[in-house]
Amino acid sequence: MIGEISRRITIFLLILCGFATASGCARGPTWEAVSSYDEFSDKTTVMVTTGDWPQPGSRTFSYGMIYPVIMKTVEGLAVGFMSGGQFKVPVGAVQMRVDGNEAIMVTPENTPNISEIEAWFAPFIVDIPGLDNDAINNAQKVAVENAMRMSQPYTLVVGDEADRILDQMLSGQNLIYRQILVNQPNPSTGRVPLDQSLSEALRKAGLIN
Template sequence: MKRIATAAFVAMLLSGCAAGPTWQATGSTDEFTDKTTMMVTTSEFPSSGSIVTRSLHFYPVVRKEGDEIFVGLMSGGRFKIPVGTVQLRIDQNEAWTITPQETPISMMPSAPQYALNLPPEQAALVKQAQDQAMLNVTQLMSPYTVTGGEKAKKILKQMLAGKNLKYRTVGINQAASTTGETVIDPSLAESLRLIGIDPASL
């Protein structure tokens, strides 16, 4: 009888240790630009009190930069990999597709000017093509794929009303764990409030 009671007590302790919020809020400030980015995402070990992610895995993310809200997937772990096109599906609703081209690039390095001896009009066309090529490469290689604006708000509103989120990457990065699933519980709304997003205002 004592063994049964002890086993039950240990099981209770272990289940208590495993408990924790599914969604957690975090933030970071760029030490050069002083720009603050707030974020809500999931963790491998919710009970740890910090967000722990693994390389070659993807995680749902809600980012807040200023007044802008972005929703999508991010690459986890210390060594980030490109995310590419992603799909999100909340409960039995139609899946949302988010492409790298929707991911905002706030700061882009200027492309080198190789056409200095061309007439101004031709040089401008070459520079435009170079800038577009660099933008495409940067977006494709980004460790996160997110969308903003009204689309992001619609996805987030659907998430807040849902219970389950499935996600996957499409096309490239097949070496990574391309599919995932997470529970949507009250910790999502609580974490959103912590980063300044009022669920009622969406």
């Protein structure tokens, strides 16, 4: 009896899911403007990204996965990738390609620091008589910056390169990307359609006119 009820519920859910898919309600827009609020700094970050749809009408960001992202930073418009999940992991280098355009590598070395680097660097400043303190402090600051970039849960590019990538995305049809990982010669490829929802989300986020 219980088995028959379970079977009927399963059939009903499959029919319902099929109806939702046919009516265009199983998913939401491919690209969406999302925001996050920092209750310590009172800052709200708005970005445009994608996500996963484990069930109709429910967008999630899965742990261990990366997602394309477009946002504003202190250095201007940024395009790249972010880590999903509640506990985010470093993204590292990511290779991306729009349609038949040349593949582009987005690396941590070019990623702007969203957090305040001075706050991290302050405890390391030295002032020792007889030494080249400027050279020592600069070398330590570069080391701290590089360590922060490598550990960040996002990899971004800014400036002219970001503008070029965004132009490709707005005029393209498909985006493919993959993480460049150590000891993983054939990483899986992510694929995202570049449909009308991209430009709509960018306008909603105030990133384009």
